[in-house]
Amino acid sequence: MKRKWIWVLLLLFLPLNLFAGQGINKGDSAWLIVATAFVMFMTPAGLALFYGGMVRKKNLLNTYALVFITYIIGSLIWMFWGYSLSFSGDLGGIIGTLRNSFLAGIGLNSVSGSIPTLLFAVFQMTFAAITIALVIGSVVERVRFLWWIVFSVLWLTFIYSPVAHWIWGGGFLAKLGVIDFAGGMVVHTTAGVSGLTLALLIGKRKKYLEEPFFPSSIVLTALGAALLWFGWFGFNAGSALKINGVAVNAFITTNTSGAIAAFTWMALEWLKDGKPTLLGIASGAIAGLAGITPASGYVNFWGALIIGFFAAIFGFYAITWLKAKLKYDDSLDVFGVHGIDGMWGSLAAGIFADPAVNGKAGWVYGHFSLFLNQLIGVIVVVVASFLGTLILAYITRLIVGNWRVKEEIEIEGLDEAFHGERAFDL
Secondary structure, three states: HHHHHHHHHHHHHHHHHHHHHOOHHHHHHHHHHHHHHHHHHHHHHHHHHHHHHOOOOOHHHHHHHHHHHHHHHHHHHHHHHHHHHHHHEOOOEEEEOOOOOOHHHOOOOOOEEEHHHHHHHHHHHOOOOHHHHHHHHHHOOEEHHHHHHHHHHHHHHHHHHHHEEEEEEEOOOHHHOOOOOOOHHHHHHHHHHHHHHHHHOOOOOOOOOOOOOOOOOOOHHHHHHHHHHHHHHHHHHHOOOOOOOOHHHHHHHHHHHHHHHHHHHHHOOOOOOOOOOOHHHHHHHHHHHOOOOOOOOOOOOOOOOHHHHHHHHHHHHHHHHHHHOOOOOOOOOHHHHHHHHHHHHHHHHHHHOOOOHHOOOOHHOOOOHHHHHHHHHHHHHHHHHHHHHHHHHHHHHHHHHOOEOOOHHHOOOOHHHHHOOOOOOO
16 A cells, blocks of 8 residues: 555655756746846846935936836847847857847747746846946946937847847857856947047036036935945846856855945055945945956855955956046046956956866966967957947947937036936925
């Protein structure tokens, strides 16, 4: 009798075991849905507030609108053809195919690893959207709204999608051995370098360095930074695509790097200017989070401390010394924070990657080759982002005209000129 019940139980649970081993894992899928929502929240809420609070009050609403519309554009372009170009097949290691354009060929039961392919696509969509939204920070307060919309479509198609394919979609950098856990090269380096390129092309804001530009609300910026930090857990820990030790490690290293960088930036500013500012603390946190992004799933706690500490130093001096020395107008310091620290974190992954975390061994563990691969990857992405942005900016100018608003609109403020609205009715 007992033997009969054993067979009944085996028959009942065998299909479940087979499904768990070969199909969708419900735990992994549930976590990634949550992580996707986290990352989505980063752009039209966190980044929009973070950027909006740093611009002058006459341009706050326009800045928020630019970030908001950029998320919308990113959502559409990614599903139209961006996902397919990044992750569907491989053409010579350079780009994917168009076979999954408009999600063609991806059904409800399609599986990527242990999660639905559709879920993987929408998770990656949030990365594409925030990357192009980061770029806008370099040229706010002077860029034309329509020009930016057209440029965003081209940038996502011809810069973001190929770079994502090179590293995450099985392209030539992935085959070389380049690693990027959650976007140090794909997200932060491309955004920072492209932002600087546009800032140099479009030119400085009127009266830049001639009169003070007061932020509209440091409180909004700090709130935006807090929301970004919250979303970053989905950004980095979600990139494990599973509920496992690597995801937990990424969660811990993300928070650790952000915290030590915020504290370090505060200390540097306090020593330099005699006062610790809330803007400095928030900027330091973002610098540390950007720095740890490519390494979060590869380094241990101590590696995260080192990465975050130097991310604050590099970001702080990129803004307070390098920018002042070269006198370029990167409005919200996209290059200084995201570009510089995205590159640093990518190289640091090749230095501090701990084989006990995710099987990759960096320079300090006796494998100089990983650092060399990372260096090659960073150089390739920097060059591609710079040249690609330069070309696309001029193409956009041919399509819709000048990239810069008229002088009288810039002086009046873009909120009322473009949108007929005010951020604050005071």
